[in-house]
Amino acid sequence: MKRRTQLEEKNSITFEVIRYITLYYFSVAAILTLSQIGLEYFKIKSDIEGQIKEIESSFSESLTNSLWEFNEVQTKAIIDGIAKSPAITYVTVKGVRNETIYGAGNVTEEPKPIFDAAFNPNQIFVYKKKLSKNIGKDNEEEIGQLYIYSGNSVILSQLSHIVVPIIVNSVIKTIFLWMILLLFINNKLKGPLNQFVENISEIDPKNPKPVDLKISKEIKEFDSIQTAFNDLIRQLKNYKDVLEAIVENKTELLKEKNDEVLSLVEKLKSAQSQILKHEKLTSLGILSAGIAHELKNPLNLSQNTSIMIKDLIKENQTMDPAFKSQMDNLLGIAVENQERMNGIIKNMLLQARVQNSEKTELNIKQFIDTNFNILLKSRKKNAHIDVCFENLLADEIKAPVFANDFGRLLLNLFENALHSIEDKSKKSDPSYKGLIKVSGECNSENLVLSFYDNGKGIEKSYLDKIWEPFFTTKPTGSGTGLGLYLTYEIIKQHNGSINIESEEGAYAKIIVELPLEGSSVSEMKDEEKV
Ligand SMILES: Nc1ncnc2c1ncn2[C@@H]1O[C@H](COP(=O)(O)OP(=O)(O)OP(=O)(O)O)[C@@H](O)[C@H]1O
Ligand SMILES: [Mg+2]
Structure with missing residues (x-):
């Protein structure tokens, strides 16, 4: 020191x-x-x-x-x-x-x-x-x-x-x-120089301000130094402003890029889960179709045998009537359940069926109306349900679809919606009125359809499971749990996507998106081969 x-x-x-x-x-x-x-x-x-x-x-x-x-x-x-x-x-x-x-x-x-x-x-x-x-x-x-x-x-x-x-x-x-x-030196040089140094050392680098020395008014050289220094400070300030603007700009860009990356990551995650879901469902589908095929003949045989035994018992006059009626009841239950099993197997084989037909360009609004009406007529027991059906689609929307399968898809969705409304109406006050609403739009690339119902909705924990075959919340014997699985397969066949939004106790909304280009059968088959 x-x-x-x-x-x-x-x-x-x-x-x-x-x-x-x-x-x-x-x-x-x-x-x-x-x-x-x-x-x-x-x-x-x-x-x-x-x-x-x-x-x-x-x-x-x-x-x-x-x-x-x-x-x-x-x-x-x-x-x-x-x-x-x-x-x-x-x-x-x-x-x-x-x-x-x-x-x-x-x-x-x-x-x-x-x-x-x-x-x-x-x-x-x-x-x-x-x-x-x-x-x-x-x-x-x-x-x-x-x-x-x-x-x-x-x-x-x-x-x-x-x-x-x-x-x-x-x-x-x-x-x-x-x-x-x-x-x-002390009065005219050292003093002003010290003041100058002090002013410079006090300058805030974040906000540099020009200095104002008293001596600079008396001595020309100090005035020149002060002017040059203040010019430098001004330039520094300008440069700082420019730099800050650049940094702000870059930060904004970086933020945008970051958001982009985040959204890409989200998309990637959803794509990954879709692939997993797809893989899982595909393998389950193949497995269930195999099982169904294997079970079909033995089941037919056992059903025929049950019917034959039933007939034999009916024709037998020596048998005790009480025992005969007991046997008849039991065999009746067996035949009924065998029929139900047959129904399930039919459904399972149906989804495994290879679609050979060509796509047909349909008026979507009309097609939806027709299918809903068919369903209503076939479900006479539901006639008492107070349901309002709204089809908000534009009249002119036309799209190429595999008509049979697309019809089955509509029946599955409406069947589920009606069932949900029916369930809710049993528990709700009499003022409750069911509503099924179809809306959507169509552009050159996609047809987007939304199927809304104000039924009982879906429990959050079930949202991932509903696409799996045999998942059902219906009482035993009422549903196979194959409706949405088949729907999913049909959407896949159209190269489209399907998603569900729901709030338990309030509503369920199924959104279907079908691409209008590149959705031919042959393309789909190629994809499946891969
Ligand atoms: N619109 C809906 N509202 C409420 N729950 C629904 C709706 N659609 C589907 N679900 C739920 O998804 C489950 C699976 O539906 P899916 O159509 O696959 O089978 P299911 O209707 O139970 O049986 P199936 O279609 O053979 O009669 C249903 O049991 C139900 O819990
Ligand atoms: Mg169903």
Whole structure:
């Protein structure tokens, strides 16, 4: 954590500015200060040279005279006077043979000039002046030489008074510059930048909003950054909206597809159960037809035998009349039941019968009416049942059907409906009125027929079983339980489908769907072979 803070400090804009100032401004300031010191150096040096020249011109005549007159006291006084000048380190006067006459200065002995190419703080400068006396017109005699010494030590001591203020000045300027820059960075750069970062970090990615920085009104560059950033936010928002619309669209599509798949799965399930039902019923049908065939002859034989025994007993005069009548009754029951068994076997063989006839185009409404009336007439015992029959089919509906089988189908359905109404009317109040209603429609592909009755309805748990052969809820001896099974087989023969809807105690509705194309006998046989 500490390391991170140090790193942040190190990379901060303040640190960078200070580094740049230190690196570049300091270097430039140092070069400028050094140049200024150099210039001052040469200025002081030329000042000293000027002073020495002035001294030379002022004192050379009096010194020449004092030497000419061998006035030693005056000579020394003049040399001591010259040596007092702060610009001079040593002064000496020499004779014509270069012998020292007198020397004085703030150093004890005459300095030896140093000739150095580089700057040397101990360097000595020598100024030499020939001293000569006029001894006639245009005639001069040299009587000695004046050597005045100065050096870098003098210049540096004078320079030291100037250098310190120059450096202090430069340092103060730099510190001020630092402070001004730090103030500017903090107020005009760091503050707005922090505000900018804060605004960005507060942006809700789900709902990005443009930022509004105060500083952007003052500084053009911030205004540009803000504009560019806000443009980006707007684009992001647009992109988000587009993306959301796409996702919504895709989700909708996915939902549709999902629903499609679900409905397909449902259809598949129902098809699977239909196939299972079909397989089960087919195998049961084959089995029952086989059994019926096998039972038919023995049953006929036993029925004939029973009749013959009955006749023999009838003709026998020696038999006890009471025993004879008892035997006659018993044999009567046997014959009756054998007849019933025969009926069942006939029905079973009927459904196993192969349909050879061609389809006939029938007026469906009329055909249904006819069959219902035939049934009513054949069921005289039901004449007292109050049933209303409604046939709502359109008059013009025509469809090709296997007429005999389709007739049997109608009789089975109406028989069941009548029986159901009859059962209900026994238990209901007298106001109950039975209703059988046929409705439906026909298009180019299908004929859909609905057989409704307001009888006792079917118990939910029976709905799957009613198609099975021998399933019946009628009392023993009243029904074979083959009616709906045969109906189912006839529908199968037409390549159609049959379904039932019912509410126990309220109604039963059988829906038959017959395809109008591709339902020829030959096609059906091919299918059966498969
Ligand atoms: N419209 C209906 N209303 C109420 N129950 C019905 C209806 N149709 C059929 N059923 C029920 O389905 C069972 C089977 O009917 P199916 O026609 O196969 O045999 P069944 O009528 O009992 O006997 P059969 O037809 O030989 O006289 C019936 O016993 C009855 O319980
Ligand atoms: Mg029936």
